[in-house]
Amino acid sequence: MNKIVNTRSMIFTLYGDYISRYGNVIWIGSLIRLLKEFGHNEQSVRAAISRMSKQGWVQxxxxxxxxxxSLTNRGKARMDEASKRIYQLESPEWDGSWRMLIYTIPEDKRYLRDELRQELIWSGFGLLSNSCWITPNPLEEQTKDLIDKYDVSSYVSFFKSTYEGMNDHASLVExxxxxxxxxxxxxxxIEEYSKDYIIDKHKxxxxxxxxxxxxxxxxLLVHQYRKFLFIDPSLPQELLPEKWVGDSAASLFxxxxxxxxxxxxxxxxxxxxQGDPPVIKEEK
Structure with a gap:
């Protein structure tokens, strides 16, 4: 028997993998019926979707x-970014540059600093030193969106640079x-899902x-694999260790x-x- 996954997390998974591909709108009754398959009751679904609405993910x-x-623009942007990374089968190519973000957010805005930190980790940035984050990936657009979202432009400096030492790139990554x-x-x-894959393929x-x-x-497969978005920075092949199995996991998935x-x-x-749902206008 499958362990019951957090209702809110499963709703995100269903939006990303199904609902967004079917017009991005779903009747609450259909959502309740779908989540019943995972052991969620009507009360938990209504409570979760209400929280997501208050948090600005759905409307x-x-x-x-x-x-x-339906997903809000914020929700759609997060789903689009997640989909690109989830269904990416190979590590990206590297242009040799590093992107560096440095912030000096005052203590009375600590809550902004904490939220920004979580967003940076999710996007694949790594903490080099206190308030200094780096990534080898071309995340200029996502970084600008983050700065605008939290209105912290006066506290942030962003650079595209080259690493001149004193160690090698591997040491920097480590x-x-x-x-x-x-x-x-x-x-x-890979160990958990490779056997199930063979069994289910025959079934x-x-x-x-x-x-x-x-x-x-x-x-559940998507939900489990989606967890890697929160820990894997999706580094280019040149910066990965020799015995990296992330690409093999992506192929199995x-x-x-x-x-x-x-x-x-x-x-x-x-x-x-599949009826004629309303056209939901994006909140401003």
Whole structure:
């Protein structure tokens, strides 16, 4: 029996993997029915979607006596960025430059500093020294969006630079990210899911697994793999250790995801309301 995943987290997973591809709007009744497959009751779903609305991730609108929910622009931006990273099968190429962000946010705005820190970690930045964050990836646009979002331009300096020493790039990476620990977690993912992949591949070929089970398995697979977004900075190949297994984990995820795709999608479509939902206008 699958362990019940946090309701809010599973709603994010369903938006990213399904709902955003079907017009980005879903009737609350359909959402409740889908989440029932994972062991969530109606009360927990309504409470979670209400919190997400207050946090600015989703917005609602009524049509008759039915409530429909869609991602806000903020929610869509986060889902788009997450999707690019989740379905990235190979490490990105490197242009040889480092991006450096330094902030001096005053103590009375500490809450902004804490929120910005979490956003930087999620985007793949590593902490080089106190209030100094770096990444080899071209995150100029995302960084500008973050600065605008938190209105901290007067406290932030951002550079695109080259590393001139005194050590090599590997030493710099080691100081900012614990790649050994991340690599170990990828190894655990491969060990846990490689056997299930082979078993389910044969079951699907023989028609021995239900569409509902495929839907649950694919959603839980995405949910589990999505956790790497919070720890893996998606470093370029040139900066990764020799025995890096992240790319192998990505390939396993893609293959497993693909064999579950058709039956899982059929189940989703059987529950998802395909009527004429309202056009929800983005809040300003």
């Amino acid at each position: 609602s609108e009524k049509k008759g006596n039915k409530s429909y929910y 100081k900012c990210w614990d790649l050994d620990n991340i690599n170990e977690k990828y190894s655990q993912f 699907i070929a023989k028609g021995e697994i239900s569409e509902g089970s495929c839907f649950v398995k694919r959603s 893609a293959d497993y995801y693909q064999i579950l795709a058709k039956p899982a999608t059929r189940f989703f479509e059987s529950v998802f309301e």
